[in-house]
Amino acid sequence: MSTGQTMLLALLILPAIGALFAAAMPARLDRAARVGGTAFAAATFGAALFFVPGTTTPGTGAILPWAEIDVPWAPDLSLRFHLGVDGISYPLVALTTALTMLCCAYCLWRVPDPGRGRLLVALLLVLEVGIIGVFLALDLVLFFVFFEVVLLPMYAVIAVWGGADRRRAARKFVLYTLFGSVLLLVGVFTVVSATGTADLVALTDPATRPMSSGLQLFAFVLLAVAFAVKSPLWPLHTWLPAAHTEAPTVGSVILAGVLLKMGTYGLLRVAVGVAPDAAARSAPVLGILATAAIIVGGLVCLAQTELKRLIAYSSVGHMGFVLLGVATLTTTGFQAALIGNIAHGIVTGLLFFVAGGIKDRAHTGELAQLGGLRETAPALSGVLAFAAIASLGLPGLAGFWGEAFAVFAAFERGGPLWSTLGVLAAAGAALAAAYFLRLLRRVTHGAATPAVTALTTEGRLRPGELVAWSPLVLLTLAVGIVPVLVLGYSADPVAALAEVITR
């Protein structure tokens, strides 16, 4: 077994062991269990760092993995244990391991009520297994299995450690995304039964593309709707605000940071990859919905009155840019979508961390009761301002590249429809500035409200916050200044994918 293959397995096995370890520890060793879990998360992150863009095997398809494992698992179900990593999935894997590590580290210092932090850490690690599995799977059925693994741990995280209305939010989350999963299941088996293979490498290779165009369209619609629920694409987004508002801080970070990316990744890799002709036919619809998400998400944010809900809705708009990039089906659009994914993971992760920090201290997320934060907690309000500015797509910070080049890709497609979408998306970016500055004006400027005045003694950043936040701040800057850090990995595979579509 080559080192690449070992590392692929390590990416899944290390967090799994960590989860078992943390969950098995007795209650009195809660802290030790959290430390152990964090160590496993860090080891996973180390394993992810190990990969270097390898020399890919020459092939005709859209997926040319740097490293892969391919062994039969359940041949009767045409299920193979087929994992691989390439330039499209690698940045997402790295992001997942990094965010999970930071969330686990955050739990060392702060465990939301009702405590039992070791179980929370264990669930985060199980989530990590599922999410990494999704990004690594090169077998459709395996992809589906990992896609489902994520569901219940997230449900538990929201339902146990969440806010006041957590049960309702968790139930909505699980039922809504389960509805998406059902469509995904039907889609997957439509593809598998029509082609006789579940191998994504083969399925995305135009040389072996056996599906009729009608069947392609059917499969694409099923897959696209399934991924649209996860992403989420307007108007299938309403599970998101509820889940985010009620989820504990680490839950929100993972949910926004990486869980949503399973949807956009799936759309790009599976739906577009397997059914490119149908994707080309559906692209206008997808583009229109994505642009609607940008505008509607922005407008709703402008009228939003709760901190975490506002950030949740801003995710709808940001993922709209990502989906617009995918919908253009151009190299530029795919690149924009990928870096938009990563940037949103970093920046919104940071935003939810800060929002959690504020809610923890002020005991409210209502914008009307917050105000003057920079008077009593300058560092906290400084990080909030930084994250908000990054999230509104300021050039030079991470969020800009995905948004600007999604607009570029729309114009690159040309024609009245795509040009209009490009203009609207660009206007949506101005809307993002409007609601984020409104947020900052309410929360940081002005005179301190009673809820904010009360936190003079705890206004300083805590150690856990410094540990978890500073890497995200640095990444936001790094990706913003040198986006080629992310784009460099995906340039070749994206070009290959775009070529497959035009072939």
Place this chain on the structure above:
Amino acid sequence: MKADLLGLALPVVPLAAGLAGLLLRYRHRGVAAALGTGAAAVALICAVAVALRGARAPDAGIVIADFGRLSVTLGTWLDGPAGFVAVAVGVVALCVQIYSVAYLHDDDRYAPYAAQVSLFTGAMLLVVVSGDLIALLVGWEVMGICSYLLIGHDRRLPEAPRAAVKAFLVTRVGDVGFLIGIVLLGLHAGSFRIAEVFRADLPAGTVTAACVLLLAGVAGKSAQFPLHTWLPDAMAGPTPISALIHAATMVAAGVYVVARLYPLFERSGAALTVLAVMASITMLLGALAALGQDDIKRVLAWSTVSQLGYMTGGLAVGAPDAALFHLLTHAAFKALLFLAAGAVIHAVGTNLMAAMGGLRSRMPVTFWTMTAGLAALAGVPPLAGFFSKDSIIEAAWHTARGETRIPGPPVVPGSISSAFPLSATAAWLVLAAAALTVVLTAAYVVRLWRRTFLGEPRSAAARTGHEPPWAMRGPLLVLAVPTVLLGFAGLSAAFGRRLGGEHAIAEIGVFALLPLALLALGVAVAWRRDPAADLPDTALTRLLANAFYLDAVQDALVTRPVTALARLARRADETVVDGAVDATGTGATGAGALLARAHIAGLPRATGAVLGGAVVIAAAIALVVGVSW
């Protein structure tokens, strides 16, 4: 060499210092001040070195982003104007940093303030040196966010946060166009590098569309009608910020960018006409509004709007060299004016000229430097503003009479250099507006001068006012030098060539008598009024004080509809989109309950149902399978 390291150091040093400074704690004032002034000093040294070195061709740059067939590079293009503008930015930034140490001596948030000024300086220099449109956009927007942060700095002013948000949002609306313009250029030229965009054979329609879209961003940043409304409100920021950002540098960035991209603009008559109309309205609007203000900073702010109109007017009539010349002189004298106004405000404790008067004897340094600045603003010879303003007016005169041609080698080799595409009507419009504005400028300048410094003190604070500390006086004296002398550079042919022209920019002829006569007229009109008296409360003065109520128009046409739409979107999202989801949920639960109730039955009915079911199933099987008896 791939990238010009000296050129890159210009933006990178202040940006790095700014980022580092943001991490400082509030109590580290000394470190913050050293970092801020140090970064500005290094930037100034680099800028002087770049300017002395002479113009350079664009370098290849470092690739920072790769999107399929297009990449984004961080590279420099240090042509003649870039060097001079960089020096101007460096001088003003250094003056402002030193001045701020004293001006904000009792402000506990000085450390982030100084860091944000450094960040801003770096961003502005990035705009100046960048040879790539996307990198230019990065600097452009970072300037905007620094402007936002600094306008909202003062916690004592309740209007500051609102003004900050307004400044960013109004410019951001323009930047939607700016981004799309850049996208169009990059898309059709196949590169974002400015030099390659010039080389590309772009269709005329694309050039016009891109230029007009870029002008939207320019109008936002450079406070041109109709996106000028944010600049007067931005005076809520600390006065040194007004000097640096809202007078000398950021607001001039729009002018600089148009000058930088002039080879594109001069291909599009439509874009130049838009620019000419915008400039003419802005000039007059700003000068008229300046007449109606009593807040000294707002007078200067409206004056900035008006002077920026001169610069864009110069660009529109085909004189980018004159526009850049006015940019440089204006940077000097307007920064001086704001810093001097800051000294006055520091002494009197209010922005209102009603509470000033008689400061001449108590603040001689401030008085004399500000007098020089005001005279330069009005265009009194031989101060800097006279030469630069006159060269714009003369350029408009030449273009109006059809004497201007596109300079440089012809676009199509072999053809003769073609006629300038701006129509004579538009040039006449610029000329008329510029001439009229001279009168108005003289009037508000005289009013401000006499109301602030002459007559009797009109408040207790004005009676006890005193000169500021040396850290604030020094920058005034430094800036007074170019305010007085920079104009003579316009007589030098070498200077003119460095700014992209073919000969000296200011060739003073008989025509210069026209602005002088108009200046005298304006002074004469203003001198007849009693400076101590407040403006009478008439419909006209209210109209001027409120700048033609364009804020209210903007509020009614944009702000309120968008807010209403946002509320509607939220309600629709919660009741319709999410309502459908919830209804599905309750519907399913209800249907389930109904079915469950149907299954609750007593034993006899249940037995009956089972038997009945068996009969039905049997019958169904019999029908399907077929009965053969």
